[in-house]
Amino acid sequence: MHELSIAYNLVEIAVETAEQNHLQKVDVLHVKIGVLSGVVKEALEFSFDIAAQGTPIEGAKLVVHEVPLKIFCPNCQKMHVLKKPIPLVCPECRQRTGEIVEGKEIELYSLEGGDVLEPSD
Numbered sequence: 001m002h003e004l005s006i007a008y009n010l011v012e013i014a015v016e017t018a019e020q021n022h023l024q025k026v027d028v029l030h031v032k033i034g035v036l037s038g039v040v041k042e043a044l045e046f047s048f049d050i051a052a053q054g055t056p057i058e059g060a061k062l063v064v065h066e067v068p069l070k071i072f073c074p075n076c077q078k079m080h081v082l083k084k085p086i087p088l089v090c091p092e093c094r095q096r097t098g099e100i101v102e103g104k105e106i107e108l109y110s111l112e113g114g115d116v117l118e119p120s121d
């Protein structure tokens with residue numbers, strides 16, 4: 001399952017980030033998922049709970065923010081947000097474009113936690 005390996009990856013990054021920021025506890029993880037990433041939100045939420053088991057962030061909540069597809073049209077010289085990822089054409093001039101600016105990412109961008117530990121040294 002695609003989402004499970006992504007979930008393990010996110011848990012690993014979150015644990016590292018929490019350690020670096022001296023967070024004793026992580027309550028919420030915010031993740032950006034592009035519409036073209038191929039990730040199913042519900043499957044990722046489910047997989048996350050499994051991946052987090054037995055780690056320092058077990059019990060944390062995963063909040064998925066879906067990122068729409070944004071393209072750059074070389075013809076209009078503008079960015080456009082596409083409501084539907086297919087077909088990849090500019091909504092204004094209908095020209096095909098392969099320049100995807102956003103919408104493919106899988107990114108942990110914020111952690112909420114409590115009990116900040118003071119560095120002991």
Ligand SMILES: [Zn+2]
Pocket residue numbers: 073074075076077090091092093094095
């Ligand atoms: Zn255009």
